[in-house]
Amino acid sequence: MNEEILTMHNISKNYGGVHALKSVDFSIKKGEVHCLVGENGSGKSTLIKIISGVVRPEKGAEIIINHQRENYLTPIKSIQKGIQVIYQDLSVFPNLTVGENIFVNYYTKGGIQWVDWKNIKNVARETIKKVKVNLDFNETVGLLSIADRQLVAICRAIATNAQLIIMDEPTSSLARHEIDALFSVIQQLRSAGITVLFVSHKLDEVMEISERVTVLRDGSKVGLFKRTEIDDKKLSYLMTGKEFVQKKLSEKVENRKALLEVKNLSKKNEYKDINFKLHQGEILGIAGMIGSGRTELAFSLFGMNPPNYGQILLEGKQVHFKSNESAIEAGIGYVPEDRIEQGLIMEQTIKNNTTVTIFEKLLNHLKMIDQKKQQSTVQHWINTLSIRTSSIENPVKTLSGGNQQKIVLSKWLATNPKILILDSPTVGVDIAAKNSLYQIMRELSQRNIGIILISDEVPEILYNCHYILLMRKGRIVETFQPEEVTEKELNDKIIGDGQDE
Amino acid sequence: MSKMFKKFEFFLFLVIVALIVFFAFSTENFFTWENLLDLLISYSFLGIMAAGMLVVLISGGIDLSFTAIATVAQYIMAITIIDYSGNLFSAFLVAGIIGIVLGGTNAFLIYYLKAPAMIITIATLNLFYGFTIFITRGKWIYNFPDWFNQSHNVFSFTAADGTYYGIPLPVILLVLVFILTYIILNYTMLGRKIFAMGGNIEAARRAGFNILGLTIFVYSYIGFLSGIGSVGQVLILHSVQPNAIVGRELEVIAATVLGGASLAGGAGSVLGTAMGVALLAIVWNGLIIMGVSSYWHKLIIGLIIICSVGINAYNRKRKA
Numbered sequence: 030m031n032e033e034i035l036t037m038h039n040i041s042k043n044y045g046g047v048h049a050l051k052s053v054d055f056s057i058k059k060g061e062v063h064c065l066v067g068e069n070g071s072g073k074s075t076l077i078k079i080i081s082g083v084v085r086p087e088k089g090a091e092i093i094i095n096h097q098r099e100n101y102l103t104p105i106k107s108i109q110k111g112i113q114v115i116y117q118d119l120s121v122f123p124n125l126t127v128g129e130n131i132f133v134n135y136y137t138k139g140g141i142q143w144v145d146w147k148n149i150k151n152v153a154r155e156t157i158k159k160v161k162v163n164l165d166f167n168e169t170v171g172l173l174s175i176a177d178r179q180l181v182a183i184c185r186a187i188a189t190n191a192q193l194i195i196m197d198e199p200t201s202s203l204a205r206h207e208i209d210a211l212f213s214v215i216q217q218l219r220s221a222g223i224t225v226l227f228v229s230h231k232l233d234e235v236m237e238i239s240e241r242v243t244v245l246r247d248g249s250k251v252g253l254f255k256r257t258e259i260d261d262k263k264l265s266y267l268m269t270g271k272e273f274v275q276k277k278l279s280e281k282v283e284n285r286k287a288l289l290e291v292k293n294l295s296k297k298n299e300y301k302d303i304n305f306k307l308h309q310g311e312i313l314g315i316a317g318m319i320g321s322g323r324t325e326l327a328f329s330l331f332g333m334n335p336p337n338y339g340q341i342l343l344e345g346k347q348v349h350f351k352s353n354e355s356a357i358e359a360g361i362g363y364v365p366e367d368r369i370e371q372g373l374i375m376e377q378t379i380k381n382n383t384t385v386t387i388f389e390k391l392l393n394h395l396k397m398i399d400q401k402k403q404q405s406t407v408q409h410w411i412n413t414l415s416i417r418t419s420s421i422e423n424p425v426k427t428l429s430g431g432n433q434q435k436i437v438l439s440k441w442l443a444t445n446p447k448i449l450i451l452d453s454p455t456v457g458v459d460i461a462a463k464n465s466l467y468q469i470m471r472e473l474s475q476r477n478i479g480i481i482l483i484s485d486e487v488p489e490i491l492y493n494c495h496y497i498l499l500m501r502k503g504r505i506v507e508t509f510q511p512e513e514v515t516e517k518e519l520n521d522k523i524i525g526d527g528q529d530e
Numbered sequence: 531m532s533k534m535f536k537k538f539e540f541f542l543f544l545v546i547v548a549l550i551v552f553f554a555f556s557t558e559n560f561f562t563w564e565n566l567l568d569l570l571i572s573y574s575f576l577g578i579m580a581a582g583m584l585v586v587l588i589s590g591g592i593d594l595s596f597t598a599i600a601t602v603a604q605y606i607m608a609i610t611i612i613d614y615s616g617n618l619f620s621a622f623l624v625a626g627i628i629g630i631v632l633g634g635t636n637a638f639l640i641y642y643l644k645a646p647a648m649i650i651t652i653a654t655l656n657l658f659y660g661f662t663i664f665i666t667r668g669k670w671i672y673n674f675p676d677w678f679n680q681s682h683n684v685f686s687f688t689a690a691d692g693t694y695y696g697i698p699l700p701v702i703l704l705v706l707v708f709i710l711t712y713i714i715l716n717y718t719m720l721g722r723k724i725f726a727m728g729g730n731i732e733a734a735r736r737a738g739f740n741i742l743g744l745t746i747f748v749y750s751y752i753g754f755l756s757g758i759g760s761v762g763q764v765l766i767l768h769s770v771q772p773n774a775i776v777g778r779e780l781e782v783i784a785a786t787v788l789g790g791a792s793l794a795g796g797a798g799s800v801l802g803t804a805m806g807v808a809l810l811a812i813v814w815n816g817l818i819i820m821g822v823s824s825y826w827h828k829l830i831i832g833l834i835i836i837c838s839v840g841i842n843a844y845n846r847k848r849k850a
Contacts, residue, residue, distance in 0.1 A: 105738065120733035122726045124796035133726060137738040142719040 034059040034193055034224050035080070035112075038091040042075050042084060049075040050086070051248045057193065057226060062219055064235045065228045067245035068268055068459040069429045073228055076245070077195055080226075081114045082107035095192075108134075111192030115182045117201060123171030127164050128153035131184045156188045161217050176207035183214060187223070194218065195226045200234055201457055204319040205485065205524050212238055230268070230459050232261045244268055269461050275492040277511040278471075282311040282495050287345070288448055288479040291330070294339035299325040300503040303339070307448065307479045312470060314494030315483045316523050322503035323483045324366055327450050330481070331363040332356035344447075357386070362441030364434070366452040366483075372437040375426040379418055382425050382436050383407045386444045410439035414469060431462020438469065449473065450481045455489060467493050487520045501525050538790045538842055542805045546812065553816035560819050567698075571766060573811040574700040575775075576782060577804065578759035581711040582752030583786045584803045588715070589748040590728035590795025592783075595636060595651040597776045598658035599753050600760035603628040604770045605662055607761055608671045611678060618681050625757035632658060633753020637746040659776050671770040682765050700762035707755060712800040724748060728795030784831070785810045788838045809834070 035057045042050040050072045057063045067073045078084035079092075082102035086092075092099045094110045102110070121130050132149040136142075153166040162180045170181055179199060186194050196215075200208045215225050215238060229235055235242060236256065244251040244267045251267050259267070266272055289307040294300070300322035307313050317323040328334035330341065332350025341348050343359055350356045353363070365371035373382055384391060384403050391406070393399040407421050414435045418428060425436055434454060441449060451470070455463045470480055470493055484490050490497055491511050499507040499522055507522065514522070554561035579596060586593045603625040610616065610624050636654055640647045683696030715721035727734040727744050735741055764770055789806025791798030813834065817827055 108738070116736070118732075120730065120736050122729035122733060122796075124729035125722075125725060129722065129726075133722075133737055136719045136723050136726070144717050144719055144722055 032059045033057065033093075034095065036093040037079075038093075040076065040079060040090050040092075041087040042072075042079065043087060048248050050079075053245070053248075053250045055243060055250065056253075057224055058241075060219060060222050060224055061240045062215060062225045062227060062238055064239035064242045065226060065245065066230060066232075066235055066242060066264065066268060068230065068461060069431065070247075071245040071268070072248040073245055074197070075248075077114065077197060077226075077228060080107065080112060080195065108189070111190060112195065113186035113189065113191035113193070114195045114197065115179070115186060115199065117198045119175075119178050119182045121170050121178050121181055121185075123169070125170060126166060127168050127170055127173070127181055127184075128166035130170050130181050131156050131166070131188050134185060134189045152188055153184070156184045159221065160184055160187055160214060162214060174207075175202050176204070176210065179203070179211065180214065183218075187218075191223065193224045193226065195228065197228045198230075198457070199227070200229065200231060206318075208234065232264050232460075235264065236261060246270060265460055268459075271461065273460070273464050275488060277492055278312065278495050279512065280495065282308045285309045285311070288343070289330070290340075290342040290345075292340040292342070294326070294329065294336050294341065296325065296329060296334065296336045296338075298503075299334075300329075300500075303505055305498055305505070305508075307481060309477045309479060310474045311496065312474050312480045312482055312494045314490040314497040315481060315500055316485065316487075316490045316497055316519065317483070317500030318485050318523060321500045323500050324452055325503075326500075327363065327452050327481070327483055330356070330450060331361055357444060360445075360447035361450065362386075362444055362446040362448070363450045364437050364441060364452060364454055366456070368433055368437050373425050373433060376424050378422050379411075379416075379425055379428070379436060380404070380407045380421040383410055383421075383440050384443065386440045406443060410443065413442075414439055415465070429459075429462070431458040431466070434458055434462070434466060435469075438466070442473075446478065448479045448481070450483070452483045453485070454482070455484075455486065463489075485523055487516050487523065491516060491519055499523065539799065539802050539805065541841065542789065542802065542809065542838075546805060546809050549809070549812050549816065553812065553819070557816065557819045560816055565815070565819070569811050569815050570701055570704075571698050573807060574698075574704040575759045575763045575766075576778070576785065576811075577704045577807045578707045578755050578762070579752070579782045580785045580789075580803050580807050581707050581800065582755035583782050584789075584791055584798050584800065585711060585715070585724060586748050586752050587783075587786060587791040587793060588728045588796060588798045589724045589744065590731060591640065591647040591745070591748060592793070593633075593636065593651045593749060593752050594648065594779050595632075595655040595658060596752050596756040596782075597779050598655045598662070599629050599632045600756040600763070600775045601772065602632060602658050602662050603757035604760040604764055604775075605666055605671070607757075608674070608764065608770045611675060612671070612673060615675065618678070621678065621761050622758050625761045626754050627757070629753035629755070629757025630750045631753070633750040633756075634746055636753070637742075637749035640749070641742050641745050655776070655779075663772055666772065668772045670772075672768065674764075674768065678765075679768055699765055703758065703762050707759075708800055708804060715800065720744075720747065725796060728797075730796075781810070784835050788835055790842060792842075 033056050037053070037055040040050055040053045040055065041048070053072070053076065055076065065073055065076065075084060079086050080102070082104040085101045090100060092102060122133065128149050131153045150166060157164050157166065160180070160183060162184070164177065164180060164184070170178060173181070183194070199211060203211065215227070218225055227238055239256050242254045242256065242259065242264070244254070244264070246268060285308040287306045287308055291303055291305050294303040303326060305313065315323050325334055329336045332353040332355055348359060369375060374385070380403060384406055388398060391398050391402050410416070411418065411421065416432050416435045416439070418432065425433060428436065455466055458466065470482070474480060482490065482494055491514070494511060497509055497511060498505045550561065559565055579600070582596060583593065606628050607621050607625040611621050636651055639650045639654070643650065682698060684699050684702060715724070723734070723739050723744055727739060727741065731741065760775065763775070767774065785806040786798065786803050787793065788809060789798070789802035789804070791803065810831065813830060814827060817830065
């Protein structure tokens with residue numbers, strides 16, 4: 030069990046003048062679950078790309094796979110050596126069946142080759158059996174959930190006899206019970222002798238699944254640790270080099286003026302009997318899993334999903350939003366769960382993304398956008414939220430996840446909102462940026478903006494809210510103050526003892 | 531396959547049957563052997579091009595230049611056999627090669643310029659067509675050798691009672707093209723890779739597929755089919771005209787989309803395409819026989835396409 034499947038020495042990579050990796054040593058033992066952690070820009074993805082052969086390391090590197098020495102790998106060589114990467118976007122073919130997706134790596138042979146559908150079925154069936162998952166190989170992959178698509182991607186890797194499976198941020202769009210299912214599949218792979226390299230920045234998951242952890246920071250290796258040697262706090266310190274103290278919010282906000290009041294709000298098949306009040310400067314947490322009705326409720330408050338029944342009162346006056354346009358006018362901003370699809374126009378500049386909500390306010394007397402005014406507005410938000418970028422003319426996609434999220438935030442702050450709805454605002458954002466987003470939330474709360482924070486991350490809800498609503502199956506099942514619960518208790522409450530399934 | 535049949539293609543089949551019944555009872559001449567055979571012959575070229583379009587659409591691309599490719603192929607084929615003689619095989623060979631070369635040109639431009647296929651092929655449509663018109667000055671060509679004009683039917687014989695039987699070559703070509711396309715798409719790894727590429731090109735690249743090779747194949751294939759199909763067209767019309775084919779691009783795309791192919795790539799079937807072409811042909815022909823003013827034809831075809839695309843989208847949404 031102590032044999033090393035992959036050993037890498039002196040791995041460096043420079044992009045222009047930037048050192049993405051600085052003489053990193055890295056090794057994985059056969060059959061272990063190894064975690065690679067680090068913030069965005071720590072060199073994680075460069076290291077994966079070197080292992081998968083997409084990127085070539087600088088001279089002097091040494092890679093040993095199963096006792097064979099190489100200076101670098103090519104994609105084909107890496108696959109031949111039994112290395113398979115499961116990318117974050119899964120790389121499945123939505124239009125093909127589960128069976129064909131599992132088989133697809135066999136299509137790469139050249140020349141005219143006939144397709145043997147029986148063989149595809151056999152390979153798919155055997156692989157599904159081997160991984161012990163529940164998939165119908167005749168189903169079209171596009172109709173599956175993200176979690177099931179991930180299982181398809183895992184089966185595909187297994188079908189080509191992978192020895193080492195690299196999973197790049199595999200849990201980023203999964204609900205908790207799906208993560209549990211994924212983890213049991215990983216355990217299954219482990220007992221079949223397959224090595225798993227799990228790349229993540231979610232500390233709780235790393236602590237749960239790994240046997241050993243390699244930590245990268247700023248392109249250098251911080252160290253290699255056994256799980257038993259570390260805990261969440263130490264890992265967070267190792268990754269960022271900073272300590273973050275999390276303190277629960279304890280101010281009382283019930284006596285302040287109510288900004289928003291929701292009475293008996295219901296929408297068929299989505300949520301039922303929702304009642305709550307949001308006060309000035311309050312951060313109200315809605316804790317719930319994907320599928321609990323949390324996003325549907327948020328859409329209703331933002332005018333994009335009219336409820337069937339109930340009332341929404343804004344500063345005491347009843348409102349009926351016909352669209353999000355009227356919600357924005359009334360002073361509501363919404364930071365969506367999916368910033369790439371819904372929050373930003375990825376190809377457009379930082380400047381345009383930041384001001385897209387307020388173009389009308391930037392018009393000069395010729396009804397053209399006042400460039401100077403636009404520049405200064407954008408600069409103001411970049412300074413206020415300390416967004417790191419070389420130029421506001423760069424497309425948003427060039428920013429890291431945390432800075433992208435700050436752009437989404439600033440475009441809503443620019444509208445001068447009374448209420449901000451933040452739907453899972455820190456998904457895919459690293460620890461340092463997360464903490465800076467939390468800091469911004471507290472500052473907004475000081476400025477009397479009411480915030481609704483929707484999330485399933487326990488510490489996020491627990492340490493950043495004045496009051497917590499627990500949502501499950503479309504209903505608010507419990508409400509409490511943060512000091513009434515511990516992390517463990519809140520975690521159990523959110524998962525709901527498996528009642529979600 | 532049976533699952534698919536329950537869905538869209540079966541629905542299309544029912545519509546076609548309903549239309550045939552409707553036209554059979556409302557007109558005298560529609561449901562006759564002569565009319566149906568005529569219909570098959572005159573739509574064979576459209577069907578052949580639609581098979582090529584199907585492959586391009588499945589791969590996630592689009593081609594608007596194939597009508598120009600067909601026109602170029604027709605002219606060069608005609609000039610070759612008139613000036614240098616030859617036989618039917620050489621006619622098809624010349625047209626097929628021209629189609630492959632021009633289609634391959636499209637593929638290289640699309641792959642290396644990384645520009646949308648629609649823009650590139652609109653450009654090459656004008657390029658190929660403009661060049662042909664410039665060289666030929668738009669002249670019609672009639673004076674084909676006798677052996678060529680007599681090749682319209684194969685397996686022809688005259689029965690004892692004096693009735694002449696024969697299977698028109700364009701129809702045989704159509705059937706062969708459909709069978710070939712069906713086999714490529716469903717029973718070769720090449721075909722499955724084309725489906726995969728249309729479903730997720732980035733994943734296809736990561737799986738190690740040769741994207742350039744696949745792109746060259748799909749655009750050369752529609753070029754090849756347009757080329758040989760255009761020879762069939764000349765066999766029917768006995769002439770080459772500069773404006774007989776260009777302008778029918780959208781009809782071909784309509785038939786293919788009507789048959790369930792997706793403009794977003796990754797979906798479509800030969801059976802569906804065949805029915806899409808059939809539906810278009812039947813409606814067109816039926817309306818003419820019924821004496822409906824030709825102004826209405828396009829309007830009705832447009833409505834059919836909207837309904838079909840709508841039903842397809844609804845099915846997909848319901849399944850998701």
